[in-house]
Amino acid sequence: MKKHERIALDSLLSRSSTDDLTTPAPKGEELETILSAVMRAPDHGKLRPWRLALVHGEARAKLADRVVASMKRIDPNAPEKKIEKRHHRFSNMPLTIVLGMHLRPDDKIPLLEQQLAVGAAGMNLLNALHAAGYGAVWVSGDIAYDPVFATELGFPAPHALAGFFFVGTPKDSDHDAKRRPVTPYVAEWKGEPVSFGADKD
Template identity: 70%
Template sequence: MDLLLSRASADTLHEPAPSGRILETILSAAMRAPDHGKLRPWRMITVSGDARRDVAERIVASMKRLDPDVPQAKIDKRRHRFSTTPMTIILGRHLRPDNKIPLIEQDLAVGAAAMNILNALHFAGFGGLWVSGEMTCDPVLAAELGFPAPHALAGFIFTGTPEPDRTLPKRRDVTDYVAEWNGKPVSFGADQGKVAE
């Protein structure tokens, strides 16, 4: 429980990223996600080493495709991030629109798989940060990466080793997000203006 309750996204990531058996074990956590209909809609692509530059350039091309006026500083930042982060796990959504399981449930399963990966990274001493960005919704980029429509992207998990003595973010108390059912519509502390942002 201490491990679970101490997870936090890691913004600054150093070498090494997980590899070999430990990487396989971490990614295996995805296979434990709840999954209505056993569709296993999650897909993961690992990107490390020289392949990072190729993906970084595809990200930049996507940004320019979506916004021809995208600021150069934003491009430089993303290119740097994707080409220097020790490893990026690209999250794919292998969706089946014709299946009786609603798409929202397929997406929720992908999210649960991603969360399991983030937790497994933390449990194994690594760190991760799940980012999206507008390029996550670019069908051209998704197809280039292996997810042609109706499949799509769910984002990118930057992966590596976090700073050893980073400050962990304070978390709100869960009591403002929980209520016991008493037969009437509930209201939550979180929605009463009681919780400071």
């Protein structure tokens, strides 16, 4: 394996999610380069069903207010502590990237494959952020499935939200999570249905 290939592989193997973030977040040309990684996601039919909405600065508080409104719409009895926690998170993250799904239900490409393409784009985004030295976490929750909230963000049905990426600089440079062994999740198929060690717990 060549040195540059090893470096790229080590980057993939060392990525982990964190929401313990501070400034700076990427911006300008650096952010554009990072975001360009989504365009390399596998995409059957070349529909490019991903959309990215950037939220920073004063808009963070507006997004947080919409998040709270969505929570109360979904559950009028939502615990106040949960509401405060989410409002704080969305208000204070250096950068939030909303990942939207621009779906075409009547296209010949199955809807599931369109959604999978958006998921692949999201993973490319996480890997690109990590490779550039930033931290991030991909979150969803009940608000991600609120069609009213999705419409407020610019994704009316049949489009939808795939989640939110909190982005910034990790406060703890040693935040990497311990990597789990892959063996329990791998099996060799030899003509009969496979079973996995991970499913035997």
